[in-house]
Structures are given as structure tokens and as C-alpha cells.
Amino acid sequence: MVIVDDLSHGKRANVPAGARFEHLDIRSPEAAILVREGRFDAMFMLAAQMDVRVSVADPGADASCNIIGSINLLEAARHATHRPRVIFSSTGGAVYGDASTPPSPEESPKDPESPYGISKLSVEYYLAYYARTHGLDTVTLRYANVYGPRQDPSGEAGVVAIFCQRLLDGRPLTVYGTGQQTRDYVFVTDVAAANVLASTAKLPGVRRLDDRAFNIGTGIETSVLNLAESLQRAAKVSVPVEFAPKRDGEQQRSSVKIDKAAKILGWKPQMRLEKGLALTYAWFNKPG
Numbered sequence: 001m002v003i004v005d006d007l008s009h010g011k012r013a014n015v016p017a018g019a020r021f022e023h024l025d026i027r028s029p030e031a032a033i034l035v036r037e038g039r040f041d042a043m044f045m046l047a048a049q050m051d052v053r054v055s056v057a058d059p060g061a062d063a064s065c066n067i068i069g070s071i072n073l074l075e076a077a078r079h080a081t082h083r084p085r086v087i088f089s090s091t092g093g094a095v096y097g098d099a100s101t102p103p104s105p106e107e108s109p110k111d112p113e114s115p116y117g118i119s120k121l122s123v124e125y126y127l128a129y130y131a132r133t134h135g136l137d138t139v140t141l142r143y144a145n146v147y148g149p150r151q152d153p154s155g156e157a158g159v160v161a162i163f164c165q166r167l168l169d170g171r172p173l174t175v176y177g178t179g180q181q182t183r184d185y186v187f188v189t190d191v192a193a194a195n196v197l198a199s200t201a202k203l204p205g206v207r208r209l210d211d212r213a214f215n216i217g218t219g220i221e222t223s224v225l226n227l228a229e230s231l232q233r234a235a236k237v238s239v240p241v242e243f244a245p246k247r248d249g250e251q252q253r254s255s256v257k258i259d260k261a262a263k264i265l266g267w268k269p270q271m272r273l274e275k276g277l278a279l280t281y282a283w284f285n286k287p288g
């Protein structure tokens, strides 16, 4: 196994023992050579600029990393001596927008609200193009809001990490607006399992964008207020909840339908929210 990361956001300490690590930018010629000559069976495309706010502040930088970086890897995979199956990490939390009623199936209308959602959806179109035109074996996984140990507060499920830190500091949990806005929280080990299954599953051919796209979530909508309560129960810590003004442009409801992943990938989420929150809190609460 080879892991490529430019460490712009990731940590060297998270690379598992036994994996080869290449400190490279996915836009670099060196990363392309690695993919072309590495004889990999699967290429998991996780490296990305994943902060929605950064994408709003600097859409060009977001597109450079997420779109140009992905094209570099896809071109390399197309010309590889041994072509890998390509498994792309996209976002069910950001590509559907408020255009569809949750839980959104894969064929829902796409209407991303942010440059980040647009760059992810663009790469999905490139995957479909490479599959149809060049016969590349591609899969898209559209994650809901991923949470778990080691998560960063700036990610799509950042609220879990932020709330964990608040509980540890004994500070109030800040809820924007009514707290009734919903998200679909999926645990990180369930997402890892989906990637493994997607790397070997027998899949249909690609004619349209959604043919090889799979939602990876729970199908369950959890409101911010419910999350705050569940986390406090799981952590066995209680702090006040304080309300702040609604944030402009915030999506009100989000969850993804997961029947397709169950049927074709044989995947189902295993982790219940409260247990996952307890494991996440325990990680934030660890000594050192």
C-alpha cells in the first residue's frame, strides 16, 4: 500500500505502520509517475481541499487541488501499465444541495451550493467521461457527514469535533438558528469499509453520471439539537446549549438514501450514532 499526501492538512503520524508514504502533491508529475508505474489494483482518491469555507474564500485554489489534481491522477491511471480501479471520495452532503428532499437517492438533481461541492461534482463528471471514453474502471462514493476519531473541526461533520472540544473545556455548545437543521452522520470505519467493498465489487457499466455513484451515509436525519443531546449523553458530560443567529446559506436538511450501496456493494453502516459519538469523544478525551 502506498499513501500519497502533501501533508497540507494530514499528519505523518496517521500513516499506518507498514504503508509506504510518498510526500507528494496530487498535481505533481511525480504523483502521476507513481500511478502510471505503480501497478496498483485500486486507487482511492481521498486527497482534497475539503473545507467549504476555504472553497468560498478561494475557489481557484479549491479547483486547482480538487479538479486539476484529480485530472492529473485520472490521466495517469488511463496511461498506467496496469490500470487501477479508481474509487473517488465525493460528497452526498454537498452535491445535492437543498434541491432534493432527504433522504436523497443518487439520481436526485444536483445543485451544489459551494465551490467545494461544484469541484467534487466536476470530478464525478470527469470520472464518468474517463469510464465511457477510455474504459477506465471508476466508482464514486458520495459520503454524508463523516465523523470519528482523528477528525478535524473544519470537515463536513466538523460540528462533532467542535462539540467534543467544547465538552472537554466545559464550555456551552453553540447552535446556529433553531438547531432543527439536519445532517446524516456516518462513522469513519463504515466509510473505510465502503471503500474496501467498492474496490472489488462487481459493478454495472457506466452510461450516465450516477451509474457508478453510491451514497454512503445512514439515511437518518439528525438535527443539531439532537446531536448536542446525544453527544452529551454519550460523553456523560452536560453543558448549556446557547443559540446564535442563523448562518446565511446554510443547508437546512441533508441525508442520503443508501439502498443502492446495500444492493450493489453489499454495504450497510454498522455503527449506531450514540456509540460512534462515545468513541469519538473518548478519542478527543485521551491523555496527551
Ligand SMILES: NC(=O)c1ccc[n+]([C@@H]2O[C@H](COP(=O)([O-])OP(=O)(O)OC[C@H]3O[C@@H](n4cnc5c(N)ncnc54)[C@H](O)[C@@H]3O)[C@@H](O)[C@H]2O)c1
Pocket (backbone or CB within 6 Å): 004, 005, 006, 007, 008, 009, 010, 011, 024, 025, 026, 027, 045, 046, 047, 048, 049, 050, 065, 069, 089, 090, 091, 092, 093, 142, 143, 144, 145, 146, 147, 152, 155, 156, 157
Ligand atoms: N469529512 C467528511 O465529512 C467528508 C464528507 C464528504 C466527502 N469527504 C471527502 O473525503 C475525503 C477525505 O476527507 P477528510 O475529511 O478526511 O479530509 P482531510 O483534510 O483530513 O484529508 C484530506 C487529505 O488530503 C491531503 N491533501 C490536500 N491537498 C492535497 C494535495 N494537493 N496533494 C496531496 N494531498 C493533499 C491533506 O493533507 C489531507 O491529509 C476528501 O476528498 C473529502 O472531500 C469528506
